[in-house]
Amino acid sequence: MPLIYVIEDDAAIRNELIQALKLVGFNTAFCTDFANAATRAIEAAPDLVLLDLTLPQTDGQFVCREIRAASQVPIIVLTSRATEVDEVMSMTLGADDFVTKPYRSRVLVARIQALLRRAAGQTERNVLTHNGLSLDLSRSIATSKATGKSIELTKNELRILALLMSRAGRIVPRADIMQDLWESEAFIDDNTLTVNINRLRGTLEKIGVTHYLVTHRGQGYSV
Numbered sequence: 198m199p200l201i202y203v204i205e206d207d208a209a210i211r212n213e214l215i216q217a218l219k220l221v222g223f224n225t226a227f228c229t230d231f232a233n234a235a236t237r238a239i240e241a242a243p244d245l246v247l248l249d250l251t252l253p254q255t256d257g258q259f260v261c262r263e264i265r266a267a268s269q270v271p272i273i274v275l276t277s278r279a280t281e282v283d284e285v286m287s288m289t290l291g292a293d294d295f296v297t298k299p300y301r302s303r304v305l306v307a308r309i310q311a312l313l314r315r316a317a318g319q320t321e322r323n324v325l326t327h328n329g330l331s332l333d334l335s336r337s338i339a340t341s342k343a344t345g346k347s348i349e350l351t352k353n354e355l356r357i358l359a360l361l362m363s364r365a366g367r368i369v370p371r372a373d374i375m376q377d378l379w380e381s382e383a384f385i386d387d388n389t390l391t392v393n394i395n396r397l398r399g400t401l402e403k404i405g406v407t408h409y410l411v412t413h414r415g416q417g418y419s420v
Contacts, residue, residue, distance in 0.1 A: 199313055202243035203227040204234045204260060205275070206252050210298075214247065214275075217302040223309075231255055235263035243270060245313060248292070250276040250283060258283075258290055265291025269335065271312045275300065325362040327420055330406055332362055339401065346404035353378060354397045361410070361420045370417040394418065 201223045205211040215225045228237040232254040238246050246264060250257030261272055272294075274287045279297040287295055293312055296305060323335040329342045337355045340347040350358065360377050361369055375390055394410060401409055411419045 198222050198224050199244035200224045200226060200241065201309065202238045202241050202246045204231070204238060204246065204252070204257070205249045206231060207249075217306065218309075221306050231260075234260045235267075238264055238270075239267050245271045245273065245309060245316075247273050247275050247309075250274060250278045250287070258286055261287060261292050262290045271316045273305075273309065273312065275305070325359060327362050327365040328409070330362075330401075330409060330420075332358055334359060339404065339406075341401075341404045341406050344405035348400055348404045350397075350400060353393050354400055357393060357397055358420075361418060365420050368413050368417045368419045372417075374417070 201218050203211055203214055203218075203225060205214065205227070206229075211227055215227065218225050226241050226243065228234050230237060231252045234252065234255065238260075248257050248261060248264075252260065257274065257276065261274065264270065264272060272292045274284075274292045274295045275298065276283065276296075277298040284295045294308055296308065323333060325332040325334065331340045331342065332338075332355075333340070334355070337350045337352075338347050339350055339358065356377055357374060360374060371387065371390060375386070378390070378393075394412075398410055401407070409420055413419060
């Protein structure tokens with residue numbers, strides 16, 4: 198079941214919230230070290246974060262910004278600070294939803310479930326997988342399932358790999374790859390493409406992915 202991470206300093210409210218989440222089957226985790234709340238939340242790798250704005254040692258909007266800088270995890274701000282400024286600022290800093298206290302448990306759970314569904318759909322659209330490699334298009338990160346290692350790609354590496362993975366099992370002509378790169382305003386000719394392909398191979402080797410790109414002489418490349 199999804200893991201919901203709760204950042205709430207009021208113990209009574211936090212316990213009530215955790216019990217409501219557990220009743221509908223969610224796993225939960227929480228922190229009491231609010232100065233490092235963002236770090237604790239990221240380390241927990243939750244599916245969604247519930248975040249209060251009024252916290253000791255820090256401010257919830259700062260925590261929201263810190264989490265969003267490192268992760269795309271859905272964030273729901275759950276707070277008694279119900280001003281328009283607080284809501285606008287929270288959404289600007291990366292929150293996905295804003296719920297004011299007091300809240301109704303059923304409504305909150307429904308909003309959590311809806312946000313988790315949207316996040317799952319977005320992840321499916323933004324991640325390509327093939328033959329032990331996953332490519333996060335939104336973050337430009339390739340991950341090897343075999344080694345668990347990840348690496349960030351350059352713009353050209355991302356475009357080339359995304360095109361090849363989207364046509365997995367088929368030969369992609371060199372002309373098609375160059376056309377795709379031309380549209381990104383990168384200057385690409387035949388020799389430059391070869392250099393970019395070799396750089397991509399080298400990048401993938403750093404995470405233990407070897408012989409992934411196949412060269413078809415006189416035709417193009419495939420994965």
